[in-house]
Amino acid sequence: MWLFLVSEILFFSGLFVAYAIYRNRHIEVFTAGSGLLDVSLGALNTVVLLFSSLTMALAVRSAQLSQRRRLVMWLSITIACAVFFLGVKGVEYSHKVHDGLLWQGAITAEPGTEINGVPTEKLGTFFSIYFAMTGLHALHIIGGIGVLIWLLVRAIRGDFSGTNFAAVDFAGLYWHLVDLVWIYLFPLLYLI
Amino acid sequence: MSATTQHAGANRIPTVDETAQNHSNYLTASRGIRSWLLTLDHKRIGVMYLISVLGAFLIGGLLALAIRLELLTPEKTVMEADTYNHAFTLHGAVMVFLFIIPSIPAALGNFVLPVMLGAKDVAFPRMNLASYYLWVFGAVFLLAAIALNGLDTGWTFYTPYSTTTNSSVITATAGVFILGFSSIFTGINFIATLHTMRPKGMTWFQMPLFLWSLYATSIIQVLATPVLSITLLLLVAEKALGIGIFDPKLGGDPVLYQHFFWFYSHPAVYIMILPAMGIISELISVFSRKRIFGYRFIAYSSIAIALLGFLVWGHHMFTSSTKLAAVIFSALTFSVSIPSGIKVFNWLATLYKGSISLATPMCYALSFIFLFTIGGLTGLFLGALATDVHLHDTYFVVAHFHYVMMGGTLVAFLGGLFYWWPKITGKMYSELWGQLSCLSIFAAFNLAFFPMFILGTRGMPRRYYNYLPEYQTLHVVATIGAFLLGIGLMMAAAVLIHSLFKGRPAPANPWGAATLEWHTSSPPPLHNFEHVQVANDPYALNEIVFDEANGGFVRRADNGSDPPAPSPATPQLPV
Numbered sequence: 001m002w003l004f005l006v007s008e009i010l011f012f013s014g015l016f017v018a019y020a021i022y023r024n025r026h027i028e029v030f031t032a033g034s035g036l037l038d039v040s041l042g043a044l045n046t047v048v049l050l051f052s053s054l055t056m057a058l059a060v061r062s063a064q065l066s067q068r069r070r071l072v073m074w075l076s077i078t079i080a081c082a083v084f085f086l087g088v089k090g091v092e093y094s095h096k097v098h099d100g101l102l103w104q105g106a107i108t109a110e111p112g113t114e115i116n117g118v119p120t121e122k123l124g125t126f127f128s129i130y131f132a133m134t135g136l137h138a139l140h141i142i143g144g145i146g147v148l149i150w151l152l153v154r155a156i157r158g159d160f161s162g163t164n165f166a167a168v169d170f171a172g173l174y175w176h177l178v179d180l181v182w183i184y185l186f187p188l189l190y191l192i
Numbered sequence: 193m194s195a196t197t198q199h200a201g202a203n204r205i206p207t208v209d210e211t212a213q214n215h216s217n218y219l220t221a222s223r224g225i226r227s228w229l230l231t232l233d234h235k236r237i238g239v240m241y242l243i244s245v246l247g248a249f250l251i252g253g254l255l256a257l258a259i260r261l262e263l264l265t266p267e268k269t270v271m272e273a274d275t276y277n278h279a280f281t282l283h284g285a286v287m288v289f290l291f292i293i294p295s296i297p298a299a300l301g302n303f304v305l306p307v308m309l310g311a312k313d314v315a316f317p318r319m320n321l322a323s324y325y326l327w328v329f330g331a332v333f334l335l336a337a338i339a340l341n342g343l344d345t346g347w348t349f350y351t352p353y354s355t356t357t358n359s360s361v362i363t364a365t366a367g368v369f370i371l372g373f374s375s376i377f378t379g380i381n382f383i384a385t386l387h388t389m390r391p392k393g394m395t396w397f398q399m400p401l402f403l404w405s406l407y408a409t410s411i412i413q414v415l416a417t418p419v420l421s422i423t424l425l426l427l428v429a430e431k432a433l434g435i436g437i438f439d440p441k442l443g444g445d446p447v448l449y450q451h452f453f454w455f456y457s458h459p460a461v462y463i464m465i466l467p468a469m470g471i472i473s474e475l476i477s478v479f480s481r482k483r484i485f486g487y488r489f490i491a492y493s494s495i496a497i498a499l500l501g502f503l504v505w506g507h508h509m510f511t512s513s514t515k516l517a518a519v520i521f522s523a524l525t526f527s528v529s530i531p532s533g534i535k536v537f538n539w540l541a542t543l544y545k546g547s548i549s550l551a552t553p554m555c556y557a558l559s560f561i562f563l564f565t566i567g568g569l570t571g572l573f574l575g576a577l578a579t580d581v582h583l584h585d586t587y588f589v590v591a592h593f594h595y596v597m598m599g600g601t602l603v604a605f606l607g608g609l610f611y612w613w614p615k616i617t618g619k620m621y622s623e624l625w626g627q628l629s630c631l632s633i634f635a636a637f638n639l640a641f642f643p644m645f646i647l648g649t650r651g652m653p654r655r656y657y658n659y660l661p662e663y664q665t666l667h668v669v670a671t672i673g674a675f676l677l678g679i680g681l682m683m684a685a686a687v688l689i690h691s692l693f694k695g696r697p698a699p700a701n702p703w704g705a706a707t708l709e710w711h712t713s714s715p716p717p718l719h720n721f722e723h724v725q726v727a728n729d730p731y732a733l734n735e736i737v738f739d740e741a742n743g744g745f746v747r748r749a750d751n752g753s754d755p756p757a758p759s760p761a762t763p764q765l766p767v
Contacts, residue, residue: 003380007418014422014452018437021448103435125443128435132426 001170005177008140012181015133019188026125033126034189036101038092042190045088046182052081053179060172063165068158071168075152078175082145089138096127103128130189137185140178147171217618221718232317233718237324238303239616242609244324245299248290248331253678255283260640260674263667266659273657277344278359280655282337284347285364289371290331292601293460296467297413298327298378300608301406303616305382307709307716308400310391310725315384319377326374333367336360346655348453349424351438351446355431362431365424372417372424375463379413382406391708394727397491400707401484404491405470408498412459412466416502420456423449447512454505462501464597465564466494468604469535472557475607476539478705479554480546483731486538493531500528510580518577525575532568536561551703552626556607559634563599567592570645585655588648591641599637606633606684613688614698618715621691629687632680640673699744704736710745 023030059074096102103124151171154160160168218235228236258279262269271279302320306313314320337343337360345354345361354361386407390399427449429435436442438449477484484490506513506521513521539561548554570592573579583589614620643666648654652663659667701710707730712721729735739746 003383003414004376007376007380007414010415011418011422014419014426017452018426018448021445022437026443103433122443124436128437128442132429132435132437136422136425 001173005173008174008177012133012136015129015136016184016188019129019133022125022129026122029122029126033123033130034192036099036123037130037190038095039190041088041092042186045085046186048081048085048088049179049182052078052085053176055081056172056175060165060168063155063160063168064162066160066162068155068160071155071160072152075148075155079145079148079152082141082148086138086141086145089134101127103131133185133189137178137181140181144171144175144178147174216717217713217715218718219618219715230321232313232321234302234306234313234317234320235616235716235720237320238299238301241294241302241324241327242299242616244327244331245291245295248286249295251335252283252287252291253681255279255286257674257678259283260671262657263659264671266661266664268658274344276657277655278338278342281343281346285334285343285368287597288347288460288464289368290327290334292464292597293371293375294327294378295601295605296471296608297382297406297409297463298323298374300471300605300612301382301467302378304612304709305385305403305406306389307615307712307720308403308707309385309389309394310708310711310721310727311385311389312719312721314381315388316381319381323374323377323381326370326377330367330369330371330374333370334364335367337364337367348457349427350453351427351430351444351449352440354427355439362428365428369421369424372421375413376417379410379417382410383414386410391725391727397488398727398730399491400730401473401487401490401494402467402470405466405473405494408494409463409466411495412463412498412501416456416459416463419452420460423452423456426452447509450509450512451505454508455502458505458508459498459501461593461596462497464601466497468560468564468601469494471604471608471611472539472560473535474705474707475553475557475611476542476561477731478611478703478733479551479557480543480548481704481733482542482546483733484538485541485544486534487731489534490538493534496531497528500524500531504528507575507580510577511584522575522577522580526572529568529572529575536565536568550627552621552623552630553607553611553703555627555630555634556603556610559630560600560603560607563595563603563634563637567595567599570595583648585653586648587644587652587654590654591644591648594641594644599641603633603637606630609688610684611703612709613691614702615709615714615716617692617695618698618713619691619695620698620702621687621695625683625687625690629680629684632683633677636673636676636680638673640670640677643667643670643673699742701736701745704733704738704745706730706732706736 055074055077059071059078062068062070062074101123148171151168154167218233228240231237258271259276262271262276262279302314340363341358341360343361343364344359345357349361349365386399386403426435426437430438430444434442436444438444438446440446473484473490504521504525506517507525510518510521550558570588574583574589574592610621610626647663647666647670650663652659698714700713702714703710706728708725708728709716711725735748736745737748738744
């Protein structure tokens with residue numbers, strides 16, 4: 001499982017490298033672009049995801065202690081957080097779609113105008129990276145929700161106990177990794 | 193098995209008669225197509241992989257012959273220029289992604305690794321089967337690209353051409369993306385197996401060297417493949433949505449694609465060659481009847497190649513990177529030749545004063561050393577900046593990597609296949625015809641690819657459809673060689689297939705090897721061993737002697753007769 005997580009990190013690493021290179025080349029585009037993102041929604045999502053990591057850790061602990069009812073509760077809360085996260089992300093995406101701030105090939109914000117001192121044609125570079133990184137992350141959240149629902153079904157059935165909690169443990173590791181990626185994405189895209 | 197109980201020896205090797213009596217081996221344990229398709233047995237998965245990758249090899253090989261046929265004359269010979277582009281792209285993509293990368297690890301490795309460890313199976317049998325089906329899905333996607341619009345980008349999918357061409361880039365990259373997961377699964381599985389399932393007493397430095405090389409390979413598979421996945425994902429997004437990361441029209445950087453691509457694909461070259469080197473380490477030792485020379489150096493050099501392999505991707509882009517970067521990458525490239533050289537010298541030192549028997553696998557192993565050395569040394573010309581600027585993208589490069597990939601990996605794969613064939617199928621093949629197949633492959637290979645070195649130094653660019661008439665003689669020689677090579681490979685296939693029907697039953701240990709997979713019957717029973725195995729010295733070859741009654745080799749202690757027939761004794765060299 002740890003090996004799988006290493007390969008996940010390398011999977012994201014390509015995008016982080018792309019981010020670093022393009023930020024370095026077009027610093028003004030990135031500053032302008034990140035100014036257009038909604039920091040409060042991003043911060044809200046960070047809190048939600050961090051909280052879900054806590055509940056996930058508690059779920060693992062409940063599984064280890066064979067507390068079925070608590071396990072079901074913590075897993076449900078984690079799933080709720082994940083769905084909420086995607087909801088907020090959806091709101092953010094719809095704002096961007098509304099403003100026409102899409103990836104480079106599809107950007108429709110009025111050409112010729114400037115936003116934060118950068119021509120709109122150029123902003124697409126930032127939003128390409130933004131959508132690629134957050135989109136891939138969102139896919140991982142969706143995958144995580146799938147795994148968590150499967151765990152929830154098994155937990156309700158009472159499959160897990162103090163001797164058989166590996167599946168919950170591994171899903172927990174995965175969930176923390178997805179959380180960790182977001183911890184990096186948030187400052188890189190929203191704050192700086 | 194009543195015969196076994198009479199002899200109390202825990203590691204006693206069954207005789208031929210017993211093998212014949214032993215009805216329940218992994219091939220006969222259960223019947224029906226479902227018992228194969230849904231099997232979790234690593235041996236059956238290995239055999240399914242073997243059949244599948246050989247099928248892919250046949251497709252790739254026929255495409256190669258089509259390419260060589262077209263290049264027979266300077267102008268159009270049999271196909272249009274566009275068809276030619278499709279043919280060489282698919283030849284490259286099929287050979288690299290469907291054949292060479294899974295060939296040794298997934299086919300032979302899957303079969304041999306657990307048996308070599310004395311284990312029942314790999315650590316995650318379900319993941320193993322999943323890896324096989326991912327391979328099948330990936331292959332379907334990649335081959336669907338042929339059926340749809342074809343693929344004409346070259347196997348590297350370089351941008352910006354790949355984002356603008358009409359051919360089925362998205363289908364093909366989706367295939368490669370899936371194949372990447374198959375490769376990662378195999379890698380994770382092997383690492384976990386080697387960490388957790390070694391038999392009692394087998395320390396890391398008592399592992400057979402083939403396992404060391406598979407370990408190094410798995411590390412690369414797990415670390416490098418995800419980078420290819422994200423690259424291809426971005427490429428698909430670029431083509432489908434136009435995200436402007438690689439496309440210069442949208443402010444992207446096509447060279448960034450090359451960096452990402454080679455960050456995977458250069459280490460992937462070592463995914464291809466490292467397991468081959470592992471096989472050679474086994475073969476050279478067994479057929480010299482001598483302990484492998486410099487065990488630790490060979491083991492460490494596998495890891496060194498795996499790690500250095502991550503630092504040299506820039507040598508594919510000498511002309512498109514800065515001068516300083518090119519110098520650094522050139523120096524790092526030279527450093528990879530050190531561990532490779534260590535291996536070659538250790539193999540040669542193992543041969544020295546060995547009692548060499550030229551059995552078919554050994555013929556392939558010697559061919560490997562010869563061809564890999566040529567491939568490796570010509571790599572230095574390409575790693576040196578001053579010569580590379582001229583040789584870049586010429587036939588010299590084509591010849592170089594075919595000498596390493598085909599002369600190296602394919603020949604070692606065949607050597608391993610002939611070596612483990614009795615274990616896999618329980619049949620012996622015709623030794624003479626096996627040797628002849630090796631000889632014809634070796635000769636035809638050189639005839640096909642050596643002229644390309646000359647063509648390259650004279651300036652023939654790779655991937656060209658037409659060429660100047662001056663080059664025709666050498667092209668004709670190469671084409672004749674390619675067809676002879678095809679015949680040689682067919683001959684090897686015929687030898688093996690013939691043995692399935694007419695071969696005599698194989699003894700448990702036909703070659704006199706000391707590693708654990710030869711301690712069980714051929715083919716092994718469903719759970720590999722009758723008894724729990726304990727580690728032994730994998731290279732204590734003078735412990736293994738020929739036994740007339742058995743028709744194969746047995747351990748000296750099991751033979752019963754002492755003093756044993758003096759096997760070609762050689763002084764034990766310090767490890």
